[in-house]
Amino acid sequence: MNGKPSAVPWLTLVGAMALAQSSAANSESWYPYTVDVWTTPFDMSSARDVMQYQPVEKASKAWDICVSFPHLKDAYWTAVNYGVVDEAKRAGVEMQLVEAGGYTNLNTQLSQIEDCVASGADAVIVGAISYDGLNNLVKNIAQSGVPVIDIVNGMSSPDISAKSLVSFGEMGAKIGQYLAERHQNDKERVKVGWFPGPPGAGWVEAGNKGFQSAVGGSNIDVVETKYGDTGKEVQLKLVEDTLEAHPDLDYIVGTAVTAEAATSLLRARGLTDQIGVLSYYFTPGVYQGIKRNLIVAAPTDSAVIQGRVAIDQAIRILEGKPYTKHVGPQLYVIDDSNISSFDRNSSLAPANFKPTFTVKPQ
Missing domain, CATH: 3.40.50.2300 (Response regulator)
Known part of the structure; x- marks a missing residue:
């Protein structure tokens, strides 16, 4: 065959x-x-x-x-x-x-x-x-x-x-393109912390390559890239460390677990309106985050x-x-424009x- x-x-x-x-x-x-x-x-x-x-x-x-x-x-x-x-x-x-x-x-x-x-x-x-x-x-x-x-x-x-x-390379690229286009007319550089997932996993290496390539040449600066297991505690610690090192961060972009952990942390610190959150794949937590305007977007x-x-x-x-x-x-990509109309049961x-x-x- x-x-x-x-x-x-x-x-x-x-x-x-x-x-x-x-x-x-x-x-x-x-x-x-x-x-x-x-x-x-x-x-x-x-x-x-x-x-x-x-x-x-x-x-x-x-x-x-x-x-x-x-x-x-x-x-x-x-x-x-x-x-x-x-x-x-x-x-x-x-x-x-x-x-x-x-x-x-x-x-x-x-x-x-x-x-x-x-x-x-x-x-x-x-x-x-x-x-x-x-x-x-x-x-x-x-x-x-x-x-x-x-x-x-x-x-x-x-x-x-x-x-x-x-292609998780395309998943990473989708959210990278979305972010780059969102700020293509901005005069100031946009600072992003990027959390692709566990080191060595095929999907993570592909996602990282796709995202980095998509934002290359744009006014997006990836100021920190941190790898880690997709457990919530691990991702939360990575986000906390990044916020300490870069208090002027504009976006947190990464795994769905990263996004879910980040929304809770930002809300606790009163930073929800200051730092945007995006995921490069889709989960119920990301779905709810987009509906509640706590997460900007994610590809499915x-x-x-x-x-x-x-x-x-x-x-x-x-x-x-x-x-x-x-x-x-x-x-x-799912964002506030189609969150209520896409085929939820497929994702x-x-x-x-x-x-x-x-x-x-x-």
């Missing part, structure tokens, strides 16, 4: 952004969903086709799919969790999820995935802690005949079967959809059906959803 979609049910779509924002993402009607498909799979710089994604109606059997996440400490991964869980239920497959507890726990993730495969998983979906650190394991798993799908974070392994993810990568697509890719590969090797929802888990680790077919 290859990454070229068959003519049906895959349909090329023009002017797709409106559909991406309007399609409902509940388990009954989330599809067809507008996505980008990389024409050269796994090459983030390659050209793309715009297509409508259509999953299988039902799996032919209750495949056992293992899902590995870096952690479930923030609502972003809860959204991806909801996507894989709800799609597994809809398609009638078994799902088991493991989470490593944080971006410093690569060995934990490796051993969890090994255990999953040893217990009989038919396919593995991995949100990788490290861009390069899982390559040997992925090679061994692939050689054993178990497909590996790369979700959200990105891996450099050539042995993966498919990717369900966007439709995290729920990435989870759904990864489950469908696994099913298609296992059943020998045509599949796209490299799929990602289209990106767009956020329902309010009553709790992290779920197993799905058993009914």
Whole structure:
């Protein structure tokens, strides 16, 4: 099989952004969903086709799919969790999820995935802690005949079967461009503290490169770049240190956890009107922050959809059906102009959803 979609049910779509924002993402009607498909799979710089994604109606059997996440400490991964869980239920497959507890726990993730495969998983979906650190394991798993799908974070392994993810370089660039355009006519330089996330993670390195490139040549000065795990306490400390070093800061830009931590700190210090906050991805906290005018803007990568697509890719590969090797929802920025009209269900888990680790077919 290859990454070229068959003519049906895959349909090329023009002017797709409106559909991406309007399609409902509940388990009954989330599809067809507008996505980008990389024409050269796994090459983030390659050209793309715009297509409508259509999953299988039902799996032919209750495949056992293992899902590995870096952690479930923030609502972003809860959204991806909801996507894989709800799609597994809809398609009638078994799902088991493991989470490593944080971006410093690569060995934990490796051993969890090994255990999953040893217990009989038919396919593995991995949100990788490290861009390069899982390559040997992925090679061994692939050689054993178990497909590996790369979700959200990105891996450099050539042995993966498919990717369900966007370019975090473009996510960083989106918010960088937004900020640069917001101040393109200002005479004074704009001082920004930038918090891209855990060092060494593929999505973080890409996001940093995209953001720095987008603000280069503008009147945005990145006066501080601080890396750290996406736990709230870690990010809060990084923001506090930056405010001490740069009391004249204009913006805090970074992960969703950074943004959420910053809004609380700025409110406590009476600095909400002085320092703006932006995130380079989207969570319920960011959603509420934008609605309350505490966060300026954030791009969304439709995290729920990435989870759904990864489950469908696994099913298609296992059943020998045509599949796209490299799929990602289209990106767009959410701010006060569209916060009330965008497709919330594609980006956020329902309010009553709790992290779920197993799905058993009914």
